[in-house]
Amino acid sequence: MKSTPSSQPIRLSYRRIYILPTKRGLGFVLLITILLLIAFIYNNNLVYLLCFLLASLFFITILHTVNSLEGLLIKKTQCPDIFAGEFATNSLIIDNPGNTKRYSIQLGLAQESMQFCDINAQQNMRISLPQKVNQRGWFVLSRPVIFSCYPFGLFRAWHRLNIEIKTLVYPRPSMQDCPLPENNSSQGMQGNTEKGQDDFYGLQRYQSGDGIRHIHWRAYAKGQGLFTRQYSGVQSSEIWLDYEQTQGSDHEERLSQMCRWVLEADKAGMEYGFKLMGLIIEPNRGNQHATQCLTALALA
Secondary structure, three states: OOOOOOOOOEEOOHHHOEEEEOHHHHHHHHHHHHHHHHHHHHOOHHHHHHHHHHHHHHHHHHHHHHHOOOOOEEEEOOOOOEEOOOEEOOEEEEEEOOOOOEEEEEEEOOHHHOEEEEEOOOEEEEEEOOEEOOOOEEEEEEOOEEEEOOOOOOEEEEEEOOOEEEEEEEOOOOOOOOOOOOOHHHOOOOOOOOOOOOOEEEEEEOOOOOOHHHEOHHHHHOOOOOEEEEEHHHOOOOEEEEHHHOOOOOHHHHHHHHHHHHHHHHHOOOOEEEEEOOEEEEEEOOHHHHHHHHHHHHOO
16 A cells, blocks of 8 residues: 655654665675685685675674664755746755764665765755656656665665655746737727826837837847837736637647746736636736736646
């Protein structure tokens, strides 16, 4: 029966740590066996002494290898949200509360993605296991392994952490330049009414009919795209980002376009509402509102 992942810090005790000889350790046993046969055949006391010394070293190494992990405290951290195609950080904190420095601690999922670290006494270290994520939604990094082969690599002590690291993955923003929907106050009035000319409050993507004198030429010269200055005369107007108004060959492309709309509207400081397959989020602005909309897109 699979146990439920723990949300609390994990303390590595002797009962939680497994240990087995490595290939080097098995080779070491073979060497001791050959030396013992030589000592027996030739009745050589010096070779007997060497065998006993090597065997003592072999068994003492077991204790040191286990002690390199025993007592460590493993805590998971809050991972920042990302967009599809980016790397999830998958961070863990390894705390060493003891008075002994821990050497060659390894953490990861596979041999090629292991992270190595030395942790000083009564200190902790943050370890990241970056992994590229291409699918939106919840990405879960399950049960990473922490292990050590210190000091001679003869044994491998390990523990598979029963802990889940979750990262919310937003859709990848569309690469196509899709203009934002028109606001309610400007529908049917474009070309007849000039945009507000009071206090400047933000930028908006250039749309057909915008006055040339309102174009933000400095942003255009920097290669950031064509934007127009928005003034307080239209600050109170709002737009709706509606899934039904998107264009795309499939569901994922339409979500990507919605994602880009949210990012552009938030960057321009606009007030916008959000409609997605029955979900309606009332018009608002700010980081919290953008996060709410992006979360809905990630879990749609």
